Amino acid sequence: MNTQRELHGSFVQFECPSVILQFVGLGYEQEAVRMINLFFPVAAVTVYQPNERSNGERNEVLTITVDLSVVGKNVYAVASVAVKRMNGTCMHANGALYEVRSRSLALAPNITPVQTRRLAKRAMLYALHESLAAFMGRGQPWGILTGVRPGKLAHALLQRETSQADATLARELRAMYRIDETRARLLVEIAQREVAVVPDLYKLKQREVSVYIGIPFCPTHCAYCTFPAYSMVDKARYADRFLPAMAREIRMVGKLLREYQVPVTTVYIGGGTPTSLKAKELGVLLEQVARELPGHGSWREFCVEAGRADTITPDRVTVLKEFGVDRVSVNPQSFRAQTLKMIGRGHSPEIVDKRFLLFREAGFTNINMDLILGLPGETKSDVAYSIERTLQLAPDAITVHTLSFKRAAQVTDHREQYAIAEDMEVFDMMNYVAGQVIEAGYLPYYLYRQKDILANLENIGYAKPGKEGIYNICIIEEMQTIIGIGGGAASKWVMPDGSISQHQNASEPSAYIAHLNEMLAKKELALRKVLSAIAAFGHLA
The missing domain is CATH 3.90.950 (Maf protein)
Structure with missing residues (x-):
């Protein structure tokens, strides 16, 4: 194709x-x-x-x-x-x-x-x-679709009509949902690539789970962000109680996984910014994860979001390598210094280069970088410069986001104060970046959308073959249970029959600590139900 x-x-x-x-x-x-x-x-x-x-x-x-x-x-x-x-x-x-x-x-x-x-x-x-x-x-580029996960429609067609040609599947998506031709073909292409990367994708909900661990601290709160990201002042106030509380949740989850003999597919540590933890704190956390969650060393992926370049230091990189982390994300978002200052990221573009190279020199062979299209004040030429700088570093994967006006984000609350590109220019940005990354040998491997996204577009993950983010595929396509641990972490219970429900942890660190016993009791009941269903299905299979 x-x-x-x-x-x-x-x-x-x-x-x-x-x-x-x-x-x-x-x-x-x-x-x-x-x-x-x-x-x-x-x-x-x-x-x-x-x-x-x-x-x-x-x-x-x-x-x-x-x-x-x-x-x-x-x-x-x-x-x-x-x-x-x-x-x-x-x-x-x-x-x-x-x-x-x-x-x-x-x-x-x-x-x-x-x-x-x-x-x-x-x-x-x-x-x-x-x-x-x-x-x-x-x-509209996505026709009548307004949901986050349009790829699920392509997977439904693939499972139902395995012998159909790509063009036929794309035509069916266009006819049913009025998606434009480009995106219909893209959905089919990505769905097929996801199955190639995770051959048992459609059976994972009946066999395994993945684990997400949320660290709700960050050096600053970026203007576009609504993820749990409490300040370093909050971290200093709560870390000595928050981390032991989270360790209890990790132990509870690990105990149940062993009891029901359910394997772990991937472990992803995000936030916030996990590398806002000091190297010693990070080491304690990773040691707990490796000890308590079954199968460390055989997980298909162990990823840590090191998104803020200003939190990446040699001692933190050493700790991540020591405990077997095999995928990291270093996220410039933009290489325009004025933009970084405007959105609240307290570092220069040059710091991104240096911190990326710390990971390369330490032997990390799967590094993702994120860019955001449509950031305030940016034009197509700014985006062209950012993708040029990104490609010069040759990361293993590049995730291209389109700015979304999330509820309670600073850029949303004060939108009139920002110069935001018109829809047609954002389309041109996406088109240009897609051409550049594909020419450089990256292929699209997952896609999702967000409410109130600029130009009604999408976010696309690109990767060199063999460097795809497995956790990203599993969570976006809702193909297995994701157990969320830590501040603001959401668990998604995907039962073997495909039914889905959720459990949300408290975001604010003091609330997470204060309500830990109650939360763990409720979560254990829900998790036992999920794991027993997976275990029972495994015995029947």
């Missing part, structure tokens, strides 16, 4: 200050408004039910009507977009109408109410997307 790709389409500029949305039939107002805002990010959307009317002489530019019907054994939707009033920015004739009917989706016998609602929502989004796409002259 040709992996050189164009990641953008054509744009029609149309500013829309106000939208009327009218529903007929089953309503999915929240999902519909979100879809409209993908096309018109600053539009004020007012929702009316069929018997309601707009009052007053408002400056209403668009009226959108969605009629959702369940007829017999089928569900379908009709959506129309009409320009009701002209203003200086409107490019379409007054009264123009764009109407689209969705595909009729069959209701299977014995379908549940929840499944019916899912089909109805899909029909509604299909018709709404297509009518807006006809009006604007372009669709």
